[in-house]
Amino acid sequence: MSDDILISAAGLSVGYKIGKGIFQHSILKAVDNVSIHIKRGSFFGLVGESGSGKTTLGRALLNAVPITGGNATYDDGDVNYDLTALSKDELGDYRRRAQLIFQDPYAALSPRMTVRDIIAEPLEVMKITSSRQETDERVREIAARCRLNLEHLRRFPHAFSGGQRQRISIARALVSRPQFIVADEAVAALDVSIQADVLNLLKQLQGEMDLTFMFISHDLSVVAHTCDHVAVMYLGRLVETAPTRQLFAAPKHPYTKALFSAIPSLNPDDRGRAQRLEGEIPSPTNQPSGCKFHTRCPHVIDRCRSEEPQLETADGAHEVACHRWQELLKVG
Amino acid sequence: MDRLIDVENLTLQFRTDEGLITAVDDVSFSLNRGEVMGLVGESGSGKSVTAKALMHLNASNAIYSPESRITLHTDSGGIDVLSLSRAADLKVVRGGAISMIFQEPMASFAPSISIGKQMIEQLQLHAEMSKAQAREIAIEMLDRVGISDPSSRVDQYAFELSGGMRQRAMIAMALSTKPRLLIADEPTTALDVTIQAQVIDLMKELVDEFNMGIVFITHDLGVVAQTADKVSVMYLGRLIEEGPVREVIRDPRHPYTRGLLAALPRLDDLDAPLTPVPGDIPSPLERPTGCVFNTRCGDVVGPACSASVPLEEWIDPAHRVSCHLYAGKEAS
Structure with missing residues (x-):
């Protein structure tokens, strides 16, 4: 069962029209030709800098932004949906099966609703429960799973700390008993001690409720500890994807290497050792030709400027999109 | 050593509708020119309030205790920062020194x-x-x-x-x-890791070039390890441990500092469990008696922890900790 693919995307693109007028617009490709497979019951990590398209990809898989190219399917063994052509009924049902956890637990919860009402809202909006009693039962059950005190349900969010608020957000996302969760920077706004607590809770819930996570984060150490499989994005493209251990033991794309190298090490003696990436991620409205990373890559050659590399298999499930990855193995 | 600033017995309370809130409680530290001090702690630990006090820049409902003293050393002698009240005098400090x-x-x-x-x-x-x-x-x-x-x-x-x-x-x-002193309040938290690395490099160059002192407020111990000379750890308004960066990170003494490090996902050991500091930081309106950390501490030694505020113990001439574990003990 655990080898089943829950979400599968092939050549997925999300484009936005920008500029004025019918004839003068151009297309901004936020996600460009991305193919991924997310195994059921896995923790799939998605990393990259701001502007890499990781949030847009997550939203596209939730059908919250329109997919403009390629295919995406969802198959949980119960239903099988083509995410690019959902009927109205199917979309309603998919909303129940796929949910989102937000970054900022201060902005995500309405200050005017009690915790009980916040958690119950998805059930009521999607008409999942038929009586108030049933709703209350579901709310109490999920609140207990998320380690919320039952007497907390009568209070308003302002009375809670960041960690407690994030547990309320998680309860709200899980109350409809979804299969697939997109957690978009779900621990980025939390203090480290609380971050550890929330990560442990997500892991525990995944096991108990048979959940599949897409975990979007800019924090590579969090991803390394949480995810089974990691995909690295740059300017809308997937540049490398591999099982977590394989990726962290031997990153192959120069961008992945640079990202790892930029993580501030806890060892004070590592100062000045890291290789630095020059410049910033280019604007998606003015994308470089060829390999999108060539403007910042320390190993750029002429071919990189003209020809875009495709993902190729490096080692089992480890794939990389770089013209020179094999040569660079020798350089280190 | 060229002394830059001395903070002695800084205690700062805010008058609010809900009562008097103690934000900083009897904090003392010094900084020399060319020295970088990392100031770490969770949200609500009082690190930003302490930093703003250096410029006498807290809101008008702030009450400084009569024992609080901040001395800024300049070429023309020491300035008693907290005694300044006229805009013209404060200008010398704020945005100037x-x-x-x-x-x-x-x-x-x-x-x-x-x-x-x-x-x-x-x-x-x-x-x-x-x-x-x-x-x-x-x-x-x-x-x-x-x-x-x-x-x-x-x-x-x-x-x-x-x-x-x-x-x-x-x-x-x-x-x-x-300026002689730069206060950097989470200056890299909102940036991507690659850009964070660039900004950290830049700040380190500038310290050397201008011979400034920096108070670097951050919750990221990796950033501290890569930038600071010494670290001060704050919890609920108290400075609970201070020492050279290598010592504090490799051999933390206070149970809270140890807890912060154990909660951190480490890239050198992906199998290590993430251990959260149990519980939440108490509300500043309900400050625990005795040691402020006793409600979350796993190393409570006895009734002293909730009865009396631990005295500062010097582990070595540069490393001090306030914890009853070390009461009356010589360096071990």
């Missing part, structure tokens, strides 16, 4: 005034110079922090710059008046 940079540069620049105009205004406020001279210095500083084409960037607005560029411009503005 001490500058501050913030987490969110977009919120710190006025949106409708060009970057250059804001820099010129600050320069003219603190030194006798013509507009043309000030503009020249502004361009020079923008160039110094690595902003390309500074003579045209100087006329741009904050929204026209990327996040990393904005933070560089912020640093340029803060350093243009050649």
